[in-house]
Amino acid sequence: MVRNEFGALNRVTSMFRRRQFNITGLTVSETETEDLSRITVQFEGEDRAKTQLVAQLAKLPDVISWKEFDPEDSISCELLLIKMANNDATRSSVLDAAEAFHAKTVDYTRESIVFRIAGQTHRIDNFIDLMRDFEILEVCRTGVVSLERGHGVMRRNVASV
Amino acid sequence: MGKLTGAQILVQTLIDQGVDTIFGYPGGTVLDIYDALYDHTDQIRHIETTHEQHACHAADGYSRSTGRTGVVLATSGPGATNLVTGIATAYLDSVPLVAITGNVGNGMIGTDAFQELDITGVTLPITKHNYFVRDVSRLQETVRKAFELANSGRKGPVLVDIPADVQRQEVLYEKAAPLPDPEEPDLDATDLEAAAAAINESRRPFIYFGGGVLASGAGDEVIELSRLINAPIGCSLMGISGIPTNTPRFLGMEGMHGHFASTKAMNQCDCLIALGARFNDRSTGDRTRFAPSGKVVRVDIDSSEFSKTLDDRVEVLGDVKTVLRHLIPLVDSNTHEEWGRHVRELRAEEKGYADYRETLTPKRIMDIINEKRDPTTTVVTDVGQHQMWAAQYLTFDRPRSFITSGGLGTMGFGLGASIGAALATGEHVVLVTGDGSFAMNMAELITAVDNQLPITVVMLDNHVLGMVRQMQSLFKRQRYSQTTLDRQVDYVVLAQAFGVGATRATTPEEFAGQLSAALLVDGPTFIECPIDKDEFVTPVLQIGASMDELIVNMDDVKAKMGR
DSSP states (O other): OEESOTTHHHHHHHHHHHTTOEEEEEEEEEOSSTTEEEEEEEEEOOHHHHHHHHHHHHHSTTBOOOOOOOGGGEEEEEEEEEEEEOOTTTHHHHHHHHHHTTOEEEEEOSSEEEEEEEEOHHHHHHHHHHHTTSOEEEEEEOOOEEEESTTOOGGGGOSOO | OOEEEHHHHHHHHHHHTTOOEEEEOOOGGGHHHHHHHHTTTTTOEEEEOSSHHHHHHHHHHHHHHHSSOEEEEEOSTHHHHTTHHHHHHHHHTTOOEEEEEEEOOGGGTTTTOTTOOOHHHHTGGGSSEEEEOOOGGGHHHHHHHHHHHHTSSSOOEEEEEEEHHHHHOEEEOOOOOOOOOOOOOOOOHHHHHHHHHHHHHOSSEEEEEOHHHHHHTOHHHHHHHHHHHTOOEEEOGGGTTSSOTTOTTEEEEOSTTSOHHHHHHHHHOSEEEEESOOOOHHHHSSGGGOTTTTOEEEEESOGGGTTSSSOEEEEEESOHHHHHHHHGGGSOOOOOHHHHHHHHHHHHHHHHTOOOOOSSOHHHHHHHHHHHSOTTOEEEEOSSHHHHHHHHHOOOOSTTOEEOOOSSOOTTOHHHHHHHHHHHHOSOEEEEEEHHHHHHHGGGHHHHHHTTOOEEEEEEEOSBOHHHHHHHHHHSTTOOTTOBOOOOOOHHHHHHHTTOEEEEOOSHHHHHHHHHHHTTOSSOEEEEEEOOTTOOOSSBOOTTOOGGGOBOSHHHHHHHTTO
């Protein structure tokens, strides 16, 4: 949770850059409170460096609450839009695969089909992997949004905003 | 109070914060601020340097010598970028500083207007925080917040960028109530007990302190803990002057160029009590082979320092002074006789390595500075060999009387910082510098003369970049790439041209006489001390080597150089 100020996102991502972490997923949005934004970051790195990074992030005046989510006790989801080539040879296979994943067809033209799918990262990875057998024109995914399971609320960790 | 312009609000808020001195340089986008300052010259003294970098170092020196927040003011674009090295210097040494910059008006931001620069972007990684003030109604609050942030928790620089239109806009000004004192973290009783237990069960405790002890004013508590458990004390470069040099059991600075006994004892201890110190690579050598790793009882105000570079055993979050006050009653008194005897042997061995030459050696120069100056006189340094000799040989009696750029190692820091320290203390300041560093900042003699500041510059002149040269001597087969200066400058005549009384000393007697005289002058003075280009700072450690591989004295140096 960060103050909804310009530059806050920059300060957070800059900390990842400084410690040479590669961000693999990032979402930012306004929240239930207009003063606050929520940033969800997925990244890979060594444990010691990660501990250091989190400690540095917690120090930023714009960061007012943070939590490391464990997949076990959190719900995560991301959204994928994928544009596939539409041709006679593969059309039915593509549609079958999409149906198996409960992907929704959101655009259909003679040349292309766009599917939308929401779910956990690994499910989306699997779907994209499957689609590689055919002709992928474009892929866009949102990165992860996460909430704790149960009644835990990030904002409640905030003393004052 | 009615309506004020942004510039007037800024000046009023500075006065409210208790600021009486600021350092800076005018320019196009701070016209309004300078105009507002013009009305308050009786309340705020503005010191104009010759270059913004040195204004920033001056604000830094002002802060280091008093603990008060230093303030520097610069215009947009090049004025702002010239602050960068100064801000980074303060950041690395956790010095409270507020840097104020002007910028082009809001309407021109992002258009590459004349002297427009994204200084909040540039200074993002070297400030605790920075602000771009878009709206005059938030100016007062922002400036107050900047001061609070700079001088609380782990201290550091904060930058406030104010566009020109915000400086001109008028708004109803009401003096805000002072911000409440920032909360100190609650001490964790379990951590305190764990720290006490680790100390109580140790047989070879060693107290190691850094700049945090100065920031917190915890020198007396450090001494008390040492007395209680008869533990030797060492410090980092930033810790120097935190306790008097002649404190019993104090072994001085440890590390790459530290005192032999201090470095050895620190590496042989079984419990390293680290107080406001961050274990820079210069103090540990190769961390993976740093013996006390895993045996550290760490006290720091900044939890992000915990186990950053070493494994701590116990970590206590809090202000060093507060923590020690609560910790000391939990610690059992102990004499640790065997350990004490061993440390005395290390000290005796160290004496054997001492330099007893009678000519004008670096050590003789420092000895004479010790003899001739009042022991409370502040000494500032630049960066290089002279800095290490000063750190090793000078003696201190008063906290904050040694001012040096530790973390960033900024050559050219010294003269600006001396100006700040002289103004802050109102007392004589000695600057120890080298010919390399001095050439980076000598134009500031103009500022020292303008303000008739009692600064005595002692320049060790070896015609080389000595610190890099000695690394080349030891580790690059004496291939002296770009370190031989041999500049044909007569620094004495040059200093005189600036209006500074200047002399050259070639013997210890000459130097002693000249220094005594200089210290009586109520204005800047300059003494050049030629020294040999092959004077070495010892001990010395190869970068990346382990503390076991310390090159202890000149015999080791010669062996290493194959001579």
